[in-house]
Amino acid sequence: MSYENFPESDKPGEKTVVVKNNNRNVLTGILIVALLATWGYIIYDKNKTKQEKQDLTTQIVNSDSSKNELQRELNDAALRLDVLKTSNVKADSLLKTKDKDIEELRSKVQKIINDKNATAAQLAEARRLVAELKGNIETYTAQIEELKTQNTQLTQEKQQVTQERDIANKNYDSASQVIKQKENVIDIGSTLHASNFNIVGLKEKSGGKEKVTTTAKRVDKLRISFDIDENRITQSGMKDIYVCITSPDGNPVVVDALGSGKFVTRDGTEKPFTKKVQINYVQGQKQPVTVEWTQNSNFQTGNYKIEIYNNGFKIGEGVRAFKKGGLFG
Known part of the structure; x- marks a missing residue:
């Protein structure tokens, strides 16, 4: 092996x-x-x-x-x-x-x-x-x-x-x-001033003759005359003059048909006027003014007070007394 x-x-x-x-x-x-x-x-x-x-x-x-x-x-x-x-x-x-x-x-x-x-x-x-x-x-x-x-x-x-x-x-x-x-x-x-007032009542006779009378029933018209005194401030020109007549019974004499009316005074009140007239005033001169008032009714016995106003002020006044007529009046 x-x-x-x-x-x-x-x-x-x-x-x-x-x-x-x-x-x-x-x-x-x-x-x-x-x-x-x-x-x-x-x-x-x-x-x-x-x-x-x-x-x-x-x-x-x-x-x-x-x-x-x-x-x-x-x-x-x-x-x-x-x-x-x-x-x-x-x-x-x-x-x-x-x-x-x-x-x-x-x-x-x-x-x-x-x-x-x-x-x-x-x-x-x-x-x-x-x-x-x-x-x-x-x-x-x-x-x-x-x-x-x-x-x-x-x-x-x-x-x-x-x-x-x-x-x-x-x-x-x-x-x-x-x-x-x-x-x-x-x-x-410039307010005017009036003086030398003369207020008479007149009896109109035939032939345009006039006779001054103080017997109320014989007065046919009032003749109011006065002087506007000279004023050297007032300018020349047309000036309104208001005539206020108060009858013996204390009532204003106002007849609308004859131009009566009212104006305002300086204190603001209205006052009736009887007649308004205009005058052509000349500065610094005295100027006579005559205003006549005739009414349809008879004038009353007693005192008529006439007041004149300009520029709202009363610039003058006068009084005329009318007596009652006698037996043969």
Whole structure:
């Protein structure tokens, strides 16, 4: 029997075992690598998802914070507008002309704020619009202040003009009062004055002859004569003379058909006159006047009082007495 020596590696059956073990090790390594890669991916993906979630949360928080800040600024702007409107009538008038533009800006901003899915670009646009609104408010505020300044100046100018007007009116009133007083003095001074009264009763006879009588039933007419004294103040021209006759029974002698009427005296009362005559007076000269009065009825027994008026003043008077007739009367 013969024997052969083989190396241990060349022993029958061992090579197959070694190959199988190597393949198993390789597969195991691959599986381990794949498992590690899977776990690594899972961990990476989980971390990435977590980061994305955190980023999204941060974005949401930032978005909400931006919206809150925009809402606050918008509310502040709206409040300033309300204050401007209520603080001054001119401001309210100015802002009313801008209401459409202001409301359009506010609506755009509010729409973006209310949008839950508003993008960063939209929020940036909203911030720009708020800034524009605030800028407009600053402009309106400056304009309103300018209006207030102008109003203050106008008020001061008005007060000054009012004071000057009041002073001018006061001076005018004082001057007018002085002028009126002087005119009143002149007017009073220009009133005529009557003197040298002569009052007679006349009986008209045939042939146009006249006879003076003091018997009441024989008197056909009264002849009243007097002088208008010279007056250097009275201007030349036509002057009204009122003759007022009072009968013995105390009643005024008034006959409308013969031109009687009423005039106003200087104390403001109405007084009946018997006859009105006009004279052409010459300044500074004495002038005789004669007035006749004829009536349809008989004259009464007693005293007839004759008063002469000019310019509302009584300028003279006289009395004529008529007696009752005798037996043959």
